[in-house]
Amino acid sequence: MYEGRRTLTRLPEGWPERPYERFEIVPQGRTIGAEIRGVDLTRPLDAALREELNRALLEWKALFFRAQHLTPAQQSGFARNWGELEVNPLLASGASSDVVRFAKGRGGVPTYENVWHTDVTFRERPALGAVLQLREVPPSGGDTMWADMAAAYDNLPQEVKDRIDGATAVHDFIPGFLRFYGAERLVPLQDTFPPVEHPVVRTHPETGRRMLFVNTSFTTRITGLDRDESDRLLRYLFQQAHVPEYQVRFRWQAGDVAFWDNRATQHYAVDDYAPHHRVAERVAIAGDRPY
Template sequence: MTTLADATASRTAARPASRTPALRPHRIPADGLYEGPRLLRRTPDGWDERPYERFEVVPQAATIGAEIRGLDLSRPLSGELRAELNRALLEWKVLFFRGQRLSSRAQREFAGNWGELETNPLLAHRDSKDVVRFDKAADAVPTFENVWHTDVTFRERPAMGAVLQLREVPPVGGDTMWADMAAAYDNLPPEIQARVNEARAVHDYLPGFARFYSPAQLAPFQQEFPPVEHPVVRRHPETGRRMLFVNASFTTHIVGLGRAESDRLLRLLFQQAQVPEFQVRWRWQPGDLAFWDNRATQHYAVNDYGAHRRVAERVAIAGDRPY
């Protein structure tokens, strides 16, 4: 069988080296996603690469996502263990823990090691207002599934991170995916990086929540959550690394650009989360827990489980003002 490579080699040998064949006009659409190698840096320059001494780290993808083995998160964390887990979080952006089955109180206490807990009046919660509950069956009100997003970027100080636990898992489906937004930034064309490095964008709660709440339900929160501006590319406050910080749920436009130009640039930036090399996908089991860095990631809850029930509880950790 003759391959394209064989035919190319044969034709190349048969013609003078100076002759260049004419090709018909060809061009892929501008501002798309391109094939080819990706730059996959898990850590920033100057990262202190050291072994982990208090638990086992099992990578789940090239730059994002690691399972942590050998810990019982129902027990209090020592300062040394908390510091080592934080180092793993900065390195892997999302940490997974199998079969923890924490009570809501224990889940809150674990998250509290990283700061004040955040409440969200727009989402259903349990007895404690800082434990959001997603109870999804066939007749449930849809929420943030099937869309790449970063949590609560409509706040002046979006969440630093979140701790999610699955209480009930469908027999098939219901996975969650995360995307590494530092890798997404690294792989932008240099001319796009130059355009967005100092740009700012407006974030608003209305676009995301209008998909499943009525105007009457949304209107009371307009004063509490006015539109806010954040940098399109933020610096991670602990690592200093640049990361894309726009998302399809809450980012409405780029400051200083006309609507058409802003929409076109945002579409390109939103697409970066969809690159498989920047992603990790977690298949849940009951009692599993995920802890992610909301500053460095986007996530996507996959609603492919039909009429089956999926119950998750999330605790969010208050964050800082992006810069």
């Protein structure tokens, strides 16, 4: 394992650090995570505010807004500032098909938590980002963590970078959902979501930054390697999200909103609140094909 001080660079090389004019920003981590103060998400965004929030998203990768209490329509409306919304037929819908509802904890309901992952990398065009709001929060626990996958890539040994730069990996939805659904539910969706290949190291389409783009839930093998070699290398790459220096942890209150860049991060919902209830609603924004 790595020993010594890690390089923790928040901004892409050559990216100027500028103040924010429309809101206050309170950093929550060294390279990832910032609370935004002074923005009311129940109101439409003007072009200048949307642009500044997008810059904050690119620079901090995960943004947190306290006490917004959005309706599902307002939550979807905010997300649409970044593009078309994505529907996921594998998850339970909330008020509409583009709002996914996670009601967890009570009655031993199975969860999608406690695993580091990037959302829907089994799609040809994985989500750009997601907007998550907590409707009901347990009295303790239920935090969410995010990991900065650009920092993870930056700190890989050069010999590992040399092995994975230009490599591709297969992503498949079945391993990630098999523990929740039987084959009879998943097999009919294989034509809709066949396995896809994505680069192991993705280039961010807006910042140009290179990022590690494999995850435990959906990445099954590295193309061109035999199974044992692929498994060994993937285990090592998956472990990079576990490094605390690359992470931020958010403690929710009811009505809080998180907006993250799914291209640049992994996340982990901490499953430590049973038998209490946790209810969240998420809207995902359609993305582009990784390169």
